[in-house]
Amino acid sequence: MQKSIWPALAVVLVLFAISVAMRWDHLPVLSDGHHQWLTAATVKFVDNWLEDGVWAVQFHMLERPASIEFRSLIDRYYYVSYPPGTILPVYLLKLALPHVETLTVVRAWSVANHLAMVLTLFILIHAAFRQQAPRLAGLIAAITAAFYIFHAAPMYWHAMVFFTDQAIILPFTILLALEYFIRVDNGNRRGLLEGLQILLLFFATLTDWLAIPLAMALLLGRLMAPIRTWSFRSATRDGIQIGSGPFVAVAIFLVNVVSVGLLDSLKRRFFFRTGLDNPDAQFTPDFWKITLWDRLDEVTLLIVA
Structure with missing residues (x-):
């Protein structure tokens, strides 16, 4: 990193600390709305792994805790719509912090994801502008990072909601950043x-x-x-x-x-979630009509750009 990156990075870290302070009172609270049931699902799956032992349940996500009513694993309802990668890092963090509430661990991991996203964007934008505009690279990267810190969507979703849709954002962005650095690296x-x-x-x-x-x-x-x-x-x-x-x-x-x-069960979930289980739904033609034809001007602009 060039020396000029450090002042801009320091500003970004201060701004992120301010954003955490703004959200601090809400982090220990699990609301009964606003998509926070997704966070509750993560808490539930982590707690079930801790109770049962992750090897005993073969890394499956179970909807119900063990009880007199639901003794067998099949009665506890397997959740097979997604693999368990979202739960694994939170579970490992909870093992390292056994006396911390699971919800607090999930929220801490969510905020850490937000910070990692901010830093990834900062490094990527700085690297992209470093050659063309070396004096402005730090400023442009800091503005981009600040936008992602204080934009309403990441401010809320990264802190308060954590399941697969939120967990994939960080690896998605890092993968794109890696592709950029793979392309520009000649060493x-x-x-x-x-x-x-x-x-x-x-x-x-x-x-x-x-x-x-x-x-x-x-x-x-x-x-x-x-x-x-x-x-x-x-x-x-x-x-x-x-x-x-x-x-x-x-x-x-x-x-x-x-x-x-x-x-x-996985097959049924696939056909249900894609709309392919209902031939009258016209999922495929409606998808292309909505995403391509109805937005042809935007698609054309993106292709030209």
Whole structure:
């Protein structure tokens, strides 16, 4: 990092501390609305893992705690819509802080995610502008970070709500930042960055399914704008590098689901969530009409940009 980055970074850290102070009174409280039931789900799954033992339940997320009424695991209702990657870091943090309330641990992890997002954006923007506008790079990066700190959506969602939709934001952003640094690096760090990308794609896929279209987009970008001289070998290498993490993560999840006989349940969830279980819903044509045709002007502008 250049020396000029430190004053701007210090300002960003002070601004983030102010944002935490603004939210401080709300962090220990779990509201009964405003999507905070998602946070409650995270708390529930972590507490169930602590009560049962994560190996005893094979990393499955269970909706109900063990009780006289619900003795077997199948009676406690497996949640198979997502892999358990969202719960794992919170669970490990709770193990390290056993005397801290689970909700407090979840909220602390959420705020830490917000800070990591801010720092990732700051570093990425500073690196992008460092060559073209070295005197303004720190200022531009600080403005970007400040916007993400105090914008209403991240101010609320990062602090108060934490489940898969929120947990994927940080790895998603870091993966894009890694792709940028892989493309601009001409030294020996490219291999290390690609290795980190493999590991993070693996973890991201265990967190939320958004990682799969992201991996597809990264691979498409490599094919359309190769980082090396294009060849079949380099394209295959990129495919393995980007696809191996998601492939292994999905394979592990499917094996775990099959082991408890819930593959049919996962299929039903997939068709329900995608709208494919109702042929009259016209999901596919409506999706493209809403996202492409009705917004053709915006799409065209983005392509030109």
